[in-house]
Amino acid sequence: MDEKRLQYIFNHINNNKVNYIKDLSEVIRFHSISAFPEYKPELIHVVKWSQSFLRSMGFKSDVKFINYNIKENNIRRNNPHKHLTKLRYRQNQSFQTFGPPFLFSTLPNSKSSQPNNITLLIYGHLDTVPARKSDGWKSDPFILTKVKHDFYGRGVTDNKGPILAWMNAIRALIDLDICIPVKIKFFLESAEESGSFGMERILKQESSFFKEIDYAVISDNFCPNIKNPCLTYGLRGLIYFYLQIQSAAEDLHSGVYGGSVHESMAELVDILSKLSNATTGRITIPGIYDDIKSLTADEIKAYSNFDFNLEDYKNAVRSLGLLHFSKIEELSYKWREPSLSIHGIEGAYSGVGAKTVIPHKVIGKFSIRVASHQNVQKIKNNVINYITRLHEQRSTGNSLNVVIEDEVDSWLTNYKNYNFQLASEAIKRVYGRYPDLTRDGGTVPAAVYLSKYLKDPNNSLILIPLSYAADGAHSENEHININRYIMSIKSLVSYIYEIAKHHSSRSI
Incomplete structure (x- = not known):
């Protein structure tokens, strides 16, 4: 796949904007709120919808639940997530009748004269935080609504939109009959907004799925400003x-x-x-x-050079005031x-x-x-x-x-590893500049849990945010800019291309 072929794919992505908006509209309509018991069926529906979407692309896709086999007296009676799991008892053992669904999907290598064994894992979550129009939304939060170049709806930026960006990046290659050089795996959950309840147990239960993962990507955090793409190497x-x-x-x-x-x-x-x-x-x-630990000289230099304006940040998040008065202080207290x-x-x-x-x-x-x-x-x-x-x-x-x-726990990796280098080149090709290297004040439980199952925990996992802090995740009027969304799909195709180039002996 040369640069000319990539441009061909990018044009295809441009021409399918309407289809991507339609996909977003369909997945946003599910009230997949993991915090409330009455929405348990919606978690199943959104996972099943995603399963069908992936199967239409040729993925082998299975919905999995947690298999409990623990003594009754070891069950936490005050479990705040008890609405996500219902246990029945048989003597001293318990078995599950409901739990948060997880989706395990695999797309084998495309047919090629030189198939390889490189595997890319993509994680995301399909549940959302609660939303009601009466909270202050300008429109129904579960009906995708266009306002100029933005689309509003609960989950468009956290995390249904980024998941669909990945799916559509891969679909673009499939639609154009372009051989995909790596085995693609999706691991999607439905209770991240409730603390990723059950994830550690499901990882152990389905550990064979995570064997020999060469690259792992999470797109479930946010770039600090709307001007620049970024890559994230640390989470609180x-x-x-x-x-x-x-x-x-x-x-x-x-x-x-x-x-x-x-x-x-x-x-x-x-x-x-x-x-x-x-x-x-x-x-x-x-x-x-x-x-x-105190700020290091390298951190002070990096924070000083980081393109971050306090007033722009304040306006973007619509805050009435900030705690700190310097860029270095604000970033340090936010990230570390x-x-x-x-x-x-x-x-x-x-x-x-x-x-x-x-x-x-x-x-x-x-x-x-x-x-x-x-x-x-x-x-x-x-x-x-x-x-x-x-x-x-x-x-x-x-x-x-x-x-x-x-x-x-917090998560921190080395941003000088080869996965960051590949992603940086991929993003530069689309945005015309290298991404900022950032830490994030948020928490992504999957980053901590998945690291234990990767082939090389220090080099395999990377966070590629496709959303921005100003997009309003968890807030009223959560939205995503459609032009940036299209660019994000292109950057993901570019990232897959960089992986192929890095393993050039098994090129497309």
Whole structure:
């Protein structure tokens, strides 16, 4: 495949823009929200739709579920993902009647006089975070809606759109009867937005699928600005906490009992306020920053040269203010230091109008993004010990319970490895410039879990973001720019071409 042939493929991609939009429209319509029990059937539907899409391209594609075989007394009774799995019991053993579906798909080498054994694995997730028009959407979040050059819908940028970009990049080669030089595998899940529930177990269960993976790509994070493509070599980890305070057996009338009892909400808000400094953003829990390494000279140079404007960033995310006043500080705190965010309170009245009630039990939800080199277990211990001490100092008599909902380690790789070099050349061919090399403040559990199963964990896995921070993932009015989307499909074809060129003895 020479440069002339690539241009031929790029023209084909340009001419199929309408078909790509149609595909996006179809997959967006599934309410595949993994957080809510009532949408369990939608997870099955979107996985089955993707299976049919891949099978139409010649993939062998199978839907898999987790096979449980564990003792009843080892099952977590407070599992926050219990809606994703229903267990029935037979004596001391359990077996699953439902769980999050996973899709395993393989496209063998195209017919060629010189088939090779190079395998490319592509990961993505088909579930989304919740969305309702009443949240502030300008249109129905599950109906793809065009506004100028952007298309709006839940999942267009995280992560259904990027998955379809990969599928359509491969389909372009198939439609043009161009031999694909590598074996392609898709591993798609449906519970990433619920902490990739069950992934570690399914990886062990289906470990043969992941043998001899030469290259692995995840397109499930975001470029910092809309001007430049990027490649990502580091992610923060995540620990998600439930902090429960209970003060009574049932809700109380504030007129009858207000001023005479210790209120659970008051204590919860007080403790939450002491976890971090709202002005500086610094976490106030002792020991959190113990393992953070100082910025190196190379990092300072890289951050200084990085094309990143604070005002543009502020406008892109529609923020009213930023915590930091220099580019180096903003990038450093975003990529390589921990952060604490308070997400909500369960059990408190949040409906329209007034309700003069004292909630008897409230649950504060917060998370810590874990930086590289930090020890997750140490952080958990520090958080629990600190909260317990704050609670004991109050002597309220209220009960305290701290539950870890999810935990994922950080991920960091060497951006000088050959996979990054191939991807950089591929992107330069399409965008006319090399991509920025970035870390990301977000968390992708698959990056941590999959690394253990790759042929060369230090060189195999790369993150190629196809979305941008300003696209509004997880927010109202999530959208994707169609012109950038078409360029992303071209860059993925270009990446496959670079792999073929790198293994030139088995060229197309």
